[in-house]
Amino acid sequence: MIRVGIVGATGYGSRELLRLLAMHPGAEVCAVTSESAAGRPLCEVLPALRGLYDIQCEVFHSNLVAERCDVVFVGVPSAKSMPFVVPLREKGVRVVDIGPDFRLSDPAIFEKYYGERHAAPELLEEAVYGLVPMNRAAIEKTNLVAVPGCYPISAILPLLPILKAAKPETPVVIDSISGITGAGRTPNDTYHFPEMNENVRAYSVATHRHTPEIEQALGANTMVQFTPHVAPYSRGILSTITVRPTKKFDVAACYDMYKDEPYIRILGENRLPEVKYVRDSNFCDIGWVNDARTGNLVLISAIDNLIGGTAGMAIQSMNLMFGLDERTALSRPGMAP
Amino acid sequence: MIRVGIVGATGYGSRELLRLLAMHPGAEVCAVTSESAAGRPLCEVLPALRGLYDIQCEVFHSNLVAERCDVVFVGVPSAKSMPFVVPLREKGVRVVDIGPDFRLSDPAIFEKYYGERHAAPELLEEAVYGLVPMNRAAIEKTNLVAVPGCYPISAILPLLPILKAAKPETPVVIDSISGITGAGRTPNDTYHFPEMNENVRAYSVATHRHTPEIEQALGANTMVQFTPHVAPYSRGILSTITVRPTKKFDVAACYDMYKDEPYIRILGENRLPEVKYVRDSNFCDIGWVNDARTGNLVLISAIDNLIGGTAGMAIQSMNLMFGLDERTALSRPGMAP
């Protein structure tokens, strides 16, 4: 039984980890820390979990957590993971960080986009970018996984297999639409229910922090124009990626590399993913249209941002790190309707 | 491994059965029938299930289904179950009917509310009303379960334990609010997205078919005024039950009878359920307020109409019928957010 800790238990990513782990036959949650909820029973803080957990939230102490846990998921805001990850790694605890602190290999780019100096650059070499289909072997062997951002997962999985064949003009245009859980759990004017209901907005145009993460994964020559949007629903990302290939190529053949991936579903040409078919699941659905008139290729992908885009991908990494079937606790169908 | 059949695979209740059964370690779906989808792969009809099922929808033939299945869930509109249930029972197949045909013990009341003569009154004696907390022992032994309606589950579970102690004035007022999956999957003017979004409506006031089902469970002397409403969301029922007791009594003590129920959570006085904490789960949450000023007791309950109100309750019955741990495949936390 893997002994699991969760740091930052009340964020949306961590809640989802707790939800999935409640049904994981090979893992047990042994420590849950939260600044704001320390001292309270987890199920009072997160009433959906009542009857399924009997554990208290506590203040983080690296010694105590290290004693009780084999692996710790860290789910805190950007630039806040490092103070937790460093002592845990020093004590030999494996870490799966669902925040951005260990995703970018170049600390200068981290500083540019996140506005803070990287506090643990020495760990960046150990950290594996936890995009399972790309880095499965490395994940199996590492002690520190940086789970990718939700938008990057939805963009990299469809784009990476076709880049070499397509040699697209750049920047590639990525317009993504996300549910509002992507904006986190902290109440604010923008996402107060009556302000966001019946609304759609673009944000962080030209400046979104996931931009360098996408470009790092795609390789130095593929610049992207990434524009995120939010629409009035809770979960899921649909990414529309407009590619202008400079060569003819066979799209379906490129995706053959995914044929054994348990959670990538290639729908094929002219078959388009929708958020509802992946919600509450770990799947990434991918489809595309070749526009003969314009010469463009339009890729569409869909994920649940909290599972396939965060917690599911994180648990898949954990399963690999501990030698379990990577699908454990993850083969749940989407919730439709 | 229990061999399971589903009749009427594309309705919302059946979809939910398929979703839950995909994660059931002791059951395998061996036959799926559908008039409208016969001949098509299940995963083409219900794309959320892609990658999890490899089975075709087919036309119903009782012989073939009986050969391949130990138990069949029937999920078809009211008054349409009987033609499926009769031959299956004749061939010795166990049946769990998620429709209303076998819920009411008096065929005259069935006819009054459903507008058709009951076609199989001889099966009514065998049929057990599948409200697990009330009828667990009978469910274990029966071959035919009539899964309760979603509104009745939300009303009977909180009301039944207090009736004897409260001796309430009647009719008891039950105002329920449901998500729109409760209205089924057939497109119509009323539930076309732009017609129902940002809308709330009451319907079937004084005439809803779940009324006699609630009264049958509560006993002859408890008349109810049941008013259902729909609001613009997909899943979940919140029922507000206004009780006027004629005697003082201890509400919490009445609910002690539920202390070992795996899926009833008694929140206590002045602690109110919300739909979001039970969505995507099999739980029924119950709380209440004693209004000293008016002398009334206000009970609030919340369920997910498709799981705790249909498919979860149905699988719990199946587990009991086959001697499995009744919680198998059902101890999933709610989806919040």
Added chain:
Amino acid sequence: MIRVGIVGATGYGSRELLRLLAMHPGAEVCAVTSESAAGRPLCEVLPALRGLYDIQCEVFHSNLVAERCDVVFVGVPSAKSMPFVVPLREKGVRVVDIGPDFRLSDPAIFEKYYGERHAAPELLEEAVYGLVPMNRAAIEKTNLVAVPGCYPISAILPLLPILKAAKPETPVVIDSISGITGAGRTPNDTYHFPEMNENVRAYSVATHRHTPEIEQALGANTMVQFTPHVAPYSRGILSTITVRPTKKFDVAACYDMYKDEPYIRILGENRLPEVKYVRDSNFCDIGWVNDARTGNLVLISAIDNLIGGTAGMAIQSMNLMFGLDERTALSRPGMAP
């Protein structure tokens, strides 16, 4: 041209006043005050108004406001109106208060429900409860109107005409469902989009502050059991009122008193209002069902909480106070879809 001021410009009620007044041919907004937005152009604070107003938000000074305005709408939280109303009335400015401070004639009840002593009981006699259909003549002559609460409007309008004929058993059960604008504009955990989307909840059961307001209007002998709910949409209230008459009577005849009301639509027996038909309008729709089986009468009403439940009712009062056609700026059809 009536010179209008708005105190507390950024609350949802005030925004709606500004929206309606932008199309009022006989009124001009001459002062807009706001603590939080003072010094900023109104259209920067409320971008929906861009191009329609050219005015700055300012700090409240009673002298300046009194100089520039014939009438002032006060839209601030409960117990906060009094410090604005008192100096404005002293200076002879007419006031329409959309908050609760002057609705209850008994300051002891105000204190009990709002937790603060009433700071201006001397104004309570002058204040007219601004429920236009009941108090039209008094509103025409007063200088201080207390606009009713949104729930009370939805409950009193259908109930008051039938009380004498029905002599109902009490408490009368009122279960209301509201959109989330009713909870105000201040962001909080409960109404953060992902927390309230796909959720339904009851709140303030047995203790809601609109209870004494409803009972005051209905008269001393009519106790009510008022349970408010919120569902995931922005605007509108549907109230379901379960009445147990002690005598037979003709419901339609009771509503004849409304036959000349411009904004009450009596739909008739077995014809039920829906929120979508009144949204964005000043109408209150009323329908009912006589349940022969139980002997109960179920009344259903629908209003837009921000127009028919607040700003529309307030402007109708202003129109009456200034001798205009009371329908000015108000005869807008609902937004459906």
Added chain:
Amino acid sequence: MIRVGIVGATGYGSRELLRLLAMHPGAEVCAVTSESAAGRPLCEVLPALRGLYDIQCEVFHSNLVAERCDVVFVGVPSAKSMPFVVPLREKGVRVVDIGPDFRLSDPAIFEKYYGERHAAPELLEEAVYGLVPMNRAAIEKTNLVAVPGCYPISAILPLLPILKAAKPETPVVIDSISGITGAGRTPNDTYHFPEMNENVRAYSVATHRHTPEIEQALGANTMVQFTPHVAPYSRGILSTITVRPTKKFDVAACYDMYKDEPYIRILGENRLPEVKYVRDSNFCDIGWVNDARTGNLVLISAIDNLIGGTAGMAIQSMNLMFGLDERTALSRPGMAP
């Protein structure tokens, strides 16, 4: 008083016309035709209009309509307008068609995208594309206006002023998100509430019928890659337009041409429109971001698809055709919240 007729009264565009015309001081609705609703009072068919119209729906007879109307709005599905427009124009009635039949000047392109031969090519020369800011003078003089499609309005208004200065690489990428009223009022599986709630989908990728309309307006050399999406809300379009200029230029200066437009609001650089600020209004809001890193210009526009994208634009044309102030009945602020 302009005497107005509406053909196809129950579609969403026509409903919106009726809603706006109810508040138009210079127009009176004198005839309303509908195949499905003929013989029924308009307010029974569209209950939101109760109390505001006293007129019956009728079958279309060109003579009767021509006698009673100075102008007729035609709101029927694509390729269905022509049989109404031809006889009305023959009888000298002015027509404003909110469908697509008279938007494309080349009947061959109409046939290619709409799958039917154009039945009235002789009227194409008379027809003026009713995009008011571009064609105001022609609209004033014509007797036949083809109101633009909603997506084209959201794309052409921001794009056209910058084309000459930007000389962008093509195809220009237009990713639009629409509310579900854009899909019309006919119930279907795709837009049944539980199927579309919490969902996002792209559709008609590479083939949407608004593509040639956009390209016709932009001029022969500007090819576009137009990908429409729907998200779970009722009204409004947000269009994100990614432009790759081949020259440096001053974006704000290009938009000076709109400085006197009553319903275009140029927000400026780094100030982004949102659907909520234009909903229920005739405004088109436009903002942009210059991405120095990529060299791209990202334009964002927002409209209410039913007002600024259909009915408002149509009434603005009518006002111009009849010499009224073009703003009559249209200067309504958006509904926020």
